[in-house]
Amino acid sequence: MTVPARPPPHFPPRRGSGLFASFGHAWAGLIHTVVHQRNMRVHLTSAMLVGLVGSGIALGLAEKVTLIFCVLLIFFAEILNSALEHLVDLAVQQFDEKARLTKDAAAAGVLVLALGTVVIFAAILVHNWETVRTSTDAIIRQVAFGIPLTACVLVLVLPQRRPLWVDLLAFLGGGVLLGILATRSASMVFSAMTAGLLFVAGSAAYTRRREARSTGQPPGDSPISGHKKTTPANMT
Numbered sequence: 001m002t003v004p005a006r007p008p009p010h011f012p013p014r015r016g017s018g019l020f021a022s023f024g025h026a027w028a029g030l031i032h033t034v035v036h037q038r039n040m041r042v043h044l045t046s047a048m049l050v051g052l053v054g055s056g057i058a059l060g061l062a063e064k065v066t067l068i069f070c071v072l073l074i075f076f077a078e079i080l081n082s083a084l085e086h087l088v089d090l091a092v093q094q095f096d097e098k099a100r101l102t103k104d105a106a107a108a109g110v111l112v113l114a115l116g117t118v119v120i121f122a123a124i125l126v127h128n129w130e131t132v133r134t135s136t137d138a139i140i141r142q143v144a145f146g147i148p149l150t151a152c153v154l155v156l157v158l159p160q161r162r163p164l165w166v167d168l169l170a171f172l173g174g175g176v177l178l179g180i181l182a183t184r185s186a187s188m189v190f191s192a193m194t195a196g197l198l199f200v201a202g203s204a205a206y207t208r209r210r211e212a213r214s215t216g217q218p219p220g221d222s223p224i225s226g227h228k229k230t231t232p233a234n235m236t
């Protein structure tokens with residue numbers, strides 16, 4: 001007896017078409033990238049560290065704007081890189097030189113931005129070295145509360161399966177640490193940025209759980225269950 005072919009999965013229903021729905025789709029795109037792209041998780045954790053430095057040391061307006069702009073630009077590039085990867089995978093299921101070039105070029109764009117940000121970050125620290133040198137108390141505080149806060153974010157974005165209470169503890173613990181740091185912040189803009197990053201990490205943890213529940217699959221970096229991601233190793 002032949003087993004009838006299973007129909008393709010339904011396209012998820014659109015959640016409206018208004019302004020709020022558009023915002024919801026964009027938010028879902030951001031969270032999806034955090035959940036399924038390892039590099040995005042690295043950028044998110046690095047952005048936490050930038051936020052902690054920015055909220056611990058008094059920087060000039062131009063330096064603050066530059067750092068925040070760099071962080072946003074890297075997120076933008078990684079999201080676009082992810083979109084391009086999906087587009088290529090949609091069009092090409094086998095090894096293709098042009099597909100490789102497209103993906104490599106998109107990844108190179110992110111790499112250039114990330115390297116540039118590290119250089120800019122180092123230059124800002126060197127330029128403000130006198131402030132850094134005389135801010136021992138602030139540095140000790142940022143390290144004492146900031147490292148556990150970054151660990152909380154890391155726990156929330158990690159793809160490994162874990163009990164619900166671990167995620168809850170990481171999110172609430174991160175919130176408490178953030179609150180303590182905010183009372184002595186040198187820049188509310190950077191504190192707000194770290195709060196936003198914690199919220200994104202919490203949303204990613206929630207989405208990952210929901211996806212794992214609905215697909216019955218263990219969490220991982222493959223975006224569509226049953227879809228084998230094209231990698232050089234599995235291409236023929």
Ligand SMILES: Nc1ncnc2c1ncn2[C@@H]1O[C@H](COP(=O)(O)OP(=O)(O)OP(=O)(O)O)[C@@H](O)[C@H]1O
Pocket residue numbers: 037039085092093094095096097099100101103104107229230231232
């Ligand atoms: N269809 C393809 N044809 C040829 N090479 C490919 C193809 N798909 C992927 N590659 C190669 O494998 C690399 C990794 O592609 P993949 O789709 O796994 O992205 P990724 O692991 O998410 O990469 P990134 O680290 O850039 O986010 C690409 O940069 C490219 O060199």
